[in-house]
Amino acid sequence: MREDKAQRRKRIINIIGKEWKSTFGNLNSALFITLLPLIITAQAVILIYLVMKFAGAEVLVKTLLGKGMESWLTTFPALGELPLIERFQVFFFAQFPFYLLLIPVMVAVSFATFSIVEEKQEGTLEPLLATPVRTWELLSGKALAGAIPSLLITWFCAGLFLAGIIGMGSGHLLKYILNAQWFISLFLLVPLFSLLAFILGVIASSRANDPKTAQNIAILVVLPILAIIGGQLIGFTVFTLARLFFLSIIAGVLNLFVLRAAVRLFQRESIVVRWR
Amino acid sequence: MSVIIESFDLTRKFGNLTAVEDLNVRVKKGEILGFLGPNGAGKTTSIRMLAGTIAPTKGYAVVAGIRPDKEVEKLHEIIGLLTETPGFYERLTAKENLLYFARFYRINSDLQVDKYLKKMDLWERRNHKVGTFSKGMKQRLALARALVHEPEVLFLDEPTAGLDPKSAREVRQLILKLREEGRTIFLSTHNLEEAELLCDRIAVFRTKLVVLDTPYNLRNSLFQRQVIVELEAVDDNIVNRVKGLDFVLNVGKDGRQLIIELKDFDDNRPALIKCIVESNGRIQSVFEKKHSLEEIYLTLIKEGGGMEHEGR
Numbered sequence A: 001m002r003e004d005k006a007q008r009r010k011r012i013i014n015i016i017g018k019e020w021k022s023t024f025g026n027l028n029s030a031l032f033i034t035l036l037p038l039i040i041t042a043q044a045v046i047l048i049y050l051v052m053k054f055a056g057a058e059v060l061v062k063t064l065l066g067k068g069m070e071s072w073l074t075t076f077p078a079l080g081e082l083p084l085i086e087r088f089q090v091f092f093f094a095q096f097p098f099y100l101l102l103i104p105v106m107v108a109v110s111f112a113t114f115s116i117v118e119e120k121q122e123g124t125l126e127p128l129l130a131t132p133v134r135t136w137e138l139l140s141g142k143a144l145a146g147a148i149p150s151l152l153i154t155w156f157c158a159g160l161f162l163a164g165i166i167g168m169g170s171g172h173l174l175k176y177i178l179n180a181q182w183f184i185s186l187f188l189l190v191p192l193f194s195l196l197a198f199i200l201g202v203i204a205s206s207r208a209n210d211p212k213t214a215q216n217i218a219i220l221v222v223l224p225i226l227a228i229i230g231g232q233l234i235g236f237t238v239f240t241l242a243r244l245f246f247l248s249i250i251a252g253v254l255n256l257f258v259l260r261a262a263v264r265l266f267q268r269e270s271i272v273v274r275w276r
Numbered sequence B: 001m002s003v004i005i006e007s008f009d010l011t012r013k014f015g016n017l018t019a020v021e022d023l024n025v026r027v028k029k030g031e032i033l034g035f036l037g038p039n040g041a042g043k044t045t046s047i048r049m050l051a052g053t054i055a056p057t058k059g060y061a062v063v064a065g066i067r068p069d070k071e072v073e074k075l076h077e078i079i080g081l082l083t084e085t086p087g088f089y090e091r092l093t094a095k096e097n098l099l100y101f102a103r104f105y106r107i108n109s110d111l112q113v114d115k116y117l118k119k120m121d122l123w124e125r126r127n128h129k130v131g132t133f134s135k136g137m138k139q140r141l142a143l144a145r146a147l148v149h150e151p152e153v154l155f156l157d158e159p160t161a162g163l164d165p166k167s168a169r170e171v172r173q174l175i176l177k178l179r180e181e182g183r184t185i186f187l188s189t190h191n192l193e194e195a196e197l198l199c200d201r202i203a204v205f206r207t208k209l210v211v212l213d214t215p216y217n218l219r220n221s222l223f224q225r226q227v228i229v230e231l232e233a234v235d236d237n238i239v240n241r242v243k244g245l246d247f248v249l250n251v252g253k254d255g256r257q258l259i260i261e262l263k264d265f266d267d268n269r270p271a272l273i274k275c276i277v278e279s280n281g282r283i284q285s286v287f288e289k290k291h292s293l294e295e296i297y298l299t300l301i302k303e304g305g306g307m308e309h310e311g312r
């Protein structure tokens, strides 16, 4: 029925509108969402710049990073044509998309926990559930409200990072960086990980009564991301195209798994009776 | 009059605890039914089942022709629910809050929101954050939220709980106005005066329905009406003469007062007084002993579930 569809869209837009008004109307959460990603990005650029400038290729080669660089080279032989120092640069730049995953994860977790714990604390969930809104509309509305700004800002930061590379005078290395891995990370892993973080945020919020506790639980998603970055840097593993796809599939399956749990938890009945 | 809310053996358990047991209740269109019971009686649980926010363990209900456990969204289009502790987004204004809830219905939300902001006397404060509102204002805003889509059936869970006497009175007047508009109201309370003041019928409830009747019938069916005659002095002659009357059921003595229970209270009172006068009793005053609803209630609650009957 077309009217129903329009009604559904109207309700979801209503939810998104309210979420944005609350989130961006609050200085703390607005700053958190916009400033944190910029800091993360700037930090990455500056860090790489400092390491390159003060450590030098000869020093790096002798560290664990040298081993990481070597395994990287076997996967991307094209890098062999570059001088050692630039190989290291590309190697570091290539870690950024994973590092970037931290942004949507943190934004999604705070969106989910703030918005749901707030509803719990204020006692707005029961009146909300007495309206004709479907619980899945509520869940999707909140998810979209968090996902849209977080993806936009993440992609904006990716652009900023590329601009930073050019600013460092390494623009000619872009062709080694903007490979399939880069795009898969940005357009597949980033949405998948933010969804995962959001859902975990919802699940944690249903149990916790303040945003901090909920965030502490949900932020566990960060651990695998740090593991990926760490693993690559020390040459433990290289995320080739195939492995990236495999990682995406795992993230996708994990999403389905937690989504089912969240949907069950997000029934009228459970919210009214069990969320305390 | 037609029945608009009806429940059939509505039961809800939480683990081993039975919160509501075999509730069979019928509410007629346009009446205010009071659901009266102590803390933990299961009032909120009953309302939640009728309003479809939780499912019954057993039994079912029909509200305005809709089964709450089957078509909850459809039901929510036409009922209003004032929850026990109605919360708001404290950082948003009264109007923003109301608009948010109104937009979930198929109504002209701007028009309706303005209408109810005015009706609940919140128009002047519409652009203030709800966090700055008093409890009474929040309750009026909560009523506006429950009414914004013009529901025919309203569930009000303790609408005056925690309000000062003045705000409580305002809310009660609003509720009476809603009945005049022809809405059916299912109201839970543990305040007896409120139940008597507002309700066409009262259901005394503690896990089970104890009794359901009009406030007037509740009084009469539970207690014989008693007349109290205050005399200058009470002597045995008077007591014996009164006891001899065939319509007198019981005579008690309390200082200079005679407390008399009699059949056909209104018809036989003159004959009783005549008898006392003829026995040389010097009557100072005569009045009826009224049982407060509170006594009735306490009696019923003590008996608990002992006398299930449904009056008209």
Ligand SMILES: Nc1ncnc2c1ncn2[C@@H]1O[C@H](COP(=O)(O)OP(=O)(O)OP(=O)(O)O)[C@@H](O)[C@H]1O
Residues within 6 Å of the ligand: A272, A273, A274, B014, B017, B018, B019, B037, B038, B039, B040, B041, B042, B043, B044, B045, B046, B084, B190
């Ligand atoms: N979500 C729940 N989980 C477990 N037990 C519950 C739950 N909700 C209610 N109960 C139990 O069911 C019983 C009835 O509770 P309910 O809230 O319906 O009573 P009430 O009449 O509304 O009381 P009050 O006047 O205090 O609001 C109580 O014993 C309560 O502890």
Ligand SMILES: [Mg+2]
Residues within 6 Å of the ligand: B043, B044, B045, B084, B157
């Ligand atoms: Mg209650």
